[in-house]
Amino acid sequence: GAGVSQTPSNKVTEKGKYVELRCDPISGHTALYWYRQSLGQGPEFLIYFQGTGAADDSGLPNDRFFAVRPEGSVSTLKIQRTERGDSAVYLCASSLMGNTEAFFGQGTRLTVV
Amino acid sequence: KQEVTQIPAALSVPEGENLVLNCSFTDSAIYNLQWFRQDPGKGLTSLLLIQSSQREQTSGRLNASLDKSSGRSTLYIAASQPGDSATYLCAVMDNNDMRFGAGTRLTVKP
Numbered sequence: 001g002a003g004v005s006q007t008p009s010n011k012v013t014e015k016g017k018y019v020e021l022r023c024d025p026i027s028g029h030t031a032l033y034w035y036r037q038s039l040g041q042g043p044e045f046l047i048y049f050q051g052t053g054a055a056d057d058s059g060l061p062n063d064r065f066f067a068v069r070p071e072g073s074v075s076t077l078k079i080q081r082t083e084r085g086d087s088a089v090y091l092c093a094s095s096l097m098g099n100t101e102a103f104f105g106q107g108t109r110l111t112v113v
Numbered sequence: 114k115q116e117v118t119q120i121p122a123a124l125s126v127p128e129g130e131n132l133v134l135n136c137s138f139t140d141s142a143i144y145n146l147q148w149f150r151q152d153p154g155k156g157l158t159s160l161l162l163i164q165s166s167q168r169e170q171t172s173g174r175l176n177a178s179l180d181k182s183s184g185r186s187t188l189y190i191a192a193s194q195p196g197d198s199a200t201y202l203c204a205v206m207d208n209n210d211m212r213f214g215a216g217t218r219l220t221v222k223p
């Protein structure tokens with residue numbers, strides 16, 4: 001596709017449920033980032049992939065959060081036992097390689113009720 | 114750990130004014146700095162990317178400058194228009210680690 005695609009655009013889930021958020025980066029981009037954004041705040045770093053490997057996962061808030069990128073393209077952010085505090089917009093970005101211009105998707109708005 | 118600060122948090126100007134948005138960062142060892150625009154409920158749109166070796170970049174009515182040694186960048190918007198109303202975010206790239214400021218919410222009044 002022409003840009004970064006994130007699905008779903010909106011997700012409402014009950015507290016305690018498991019959710020998966022998907023990111024399709026721009027074709028050929030090796031670097032992929034996940035961020036979380038709360039209302040009125042800047043994006044907060046979660047995890048960075050270079051190819052298939054998580055080069056930096058220091059932003060994941062706890063072990064309920066996990067992300068994969070098995071073939072070096074599509075990435076899935078997985079959240080177990082969701083809590084109301086997980087409600088936020090989850091943003092994905094990709095870049096051709098590390099340290100180059102990043103392009104963002106439209107985000108997934110997650111609401112935990 | 115890199116800290117990015119944007120001032121002011123919000124700015125309201127009449128249409129036609131020139132304006133400057135500020136971004137500061139604590140660690141000058143950066144690869145690049147990128148300015149984004151975010152409309153309500155939307156993702157981020159890349160505006161300008163300045164490499165660490167560059168001093169400024171221009172795109173249309175936008176000009177971004179970078180002073181790495183002092184840890185500062187500015188985004189200059191000329192002849193502002195109501196369509197420029199959005200939140201402007203700066204992000205600093207430091208060895209694959211991209212950190213954001215909280216943004217400046219700009220309102221341009223017709």
